[in-house]
Amino acid sequence: MQLTHRPRRLRRSPAIRRLVQETVLTVDDLIYPLFVMEGDGEPVAIPSMPGCFRYSLERLLLEIKTIAELGIPGIALFPVIPEHQKDHQGSESFNPDGLVQRTVRAIKSLVPNLLVFTDVALDPFTTHGHDGLVDDQGRILNDETVEVLVKMAVSQAQAGADFVAPSDMMDGRVGAIRAALDEAGYPEVGILAYSAKYASAYYGPFRDALDSAPKFGDKKTYQMNPANRREALKEIALDIHEGADIVMVKPALAYMDVIYQVKMHTDVPVAAYNVSGEYAMVKAAAQNGWIDEQKIVLETLTAMKRAGADLILTYHAVDVARWLQG
Ligand code: PBG
Numbered sequence: 615m616q617l618t619h620r621p622r623r624l625r626r627s628p629a630i631r632r633l634v635q636e637t638v639l640t641v642d643d644l645i646y647p648l649f650v651m652e653g654d655g656e657p658v659a660i661p662s663m664p665g666c667f668r669y670s671l672e673r674l675l676l677e678i679k680t681i682a683e684l685g686i687p688g689i690a691l692f693p694v695i696p697e698h699q700k701d702h703q704g705s706e707s708f709n710p711d712g713l714v715q716r717t718v719r720a721i722k723s724l725v726p727n728l729l730v731f732t733d734v735a736l737d738p739f740t741t742h743g744h745d746g747l748v749d750d751q752g753r754i755l756n757d758e759t760v761e762v763l764v765k766m767a768v769s770q771a772q773a774g775a776d777f778v779a780p781s782d783m784m785d786g787r788v789g790a791i792r793a794a795l796d797e798a799g800y801p802e803v804g805i806l807a808y809s810a811k812y813a814s815a816y817y818g819p820f821r822d823a824l825d826s827a828p829k830f831g832d833k834k835t836y837q838m839n840p841a842n843r844r845e846a847l848k849e850i851a852l853d854i855h856e857g858a859d860i861v862m863v864k865p866a867l868a869y870m871d872v873i874y875q876v877k878m879h880t881d882v883p884v885a886a887y888n889v890s891g892e893y894a895m896v897k898a899a900a901q902n903g904w905i906d907e908q909k910i911v912l913e914t915l916t917a918m919k920r921a922g923a924d925l926i927l928t929y930h931a932v933d934v935a936r937w938l939q940g
Pocket of ligand 1: 733735736737745781782816817818819820821833888889890891
């Protein structure tokens with residue numbers, strides 16, 4: 615048999631495989647999402663997210679040290695707001711002494727170089743659990759919500775956030791937040807926009823973690839239909855036009871084609887959110903001994919990079935950082 619093409623030559627040894635490898639996952643690509651709660655209690659395990667906890671501020675700062683020492687460049691912060699602080703308008707969201715604002719200040723004074731990305735959306739703060747304000751017929755109000763999101767983003771910038779990350783999917787919020795940040799004297803604070811965020815069942819465990827599941831209806835009038843791809847390109851283009859520094863596709867695993875297309879169409883960094891449900895599936899199968907957790911996670915995150923993600927928000931970040939260190 616005479617073969618001209620033998621692609622296996624480039625797979626013969628570890629050395630040649632390393633030389634021709636196209637995509638490399640590194641700790642530099644990772645953002646670690648963290649849940650902070652009020653009080654000084656012990657960490658509270660999140661049953662549907664094994665290995666993830668709600669931390670008191672005090673306890674979270676210990677985690678922060680570990681994360682920084684591992685070389686993870688940034689964290690994404692999500693608050694667990696006690697029921698008595700929630701209201702219909704989510705007004706706790708822009709309290710200058712609120713849980714998020716206090717936590718950001720504490721993290722930045724402990725480890726100034728660790729990037730802090732704060733979530734801009736009302737769902738942890740509202741009694742109804744929606745990301746926006748709701749009228750008496752249960753409709754999510756767009757422009758009225760944007761006004762609150764703007765106050766929230768500015769208060770996070772005041773507290774020291776490096777990037778604000780609107781995850782709410784209201785129209786026009788990126789532009790409004792950009793203008794308000796500039797006007798308030800924070801032109802250097804960036805925007806990581808959850809631009810193509812789908813109405814996904816993969817967020818279930820996260821809503822357990824924050825106790826933030828919507829009390830009525832669903833999020834389909836603001837989050838995107840999972841069946842759509844071209845619409846993602848439109849959302850991305852709008853957010854970049856409005857001033858987004860980084861755009862995100864969320865979830866990641868079931869949306870690799872979207873990540874790929876977004877990457878082809880844009881010249882800003884593309885983030886992927888390896889969300890709670892993706893994490894929970896891997897953890898559950900690993901706990902049963904059905905898959906090799908480390909190999910599955912490294913393969914999956916490498917594939918997200920191959921698809922086009924420049925950075926990845928993932929609950930696996932701490933484990934991955936350790937594995938990559940060997
Ligand atoms: C809410 C928000 C959600 C997530 C991040 N921000 C849930 C939702 O939209 O209902 C999900 C993250 C995850 O599942 O890991 N603004």
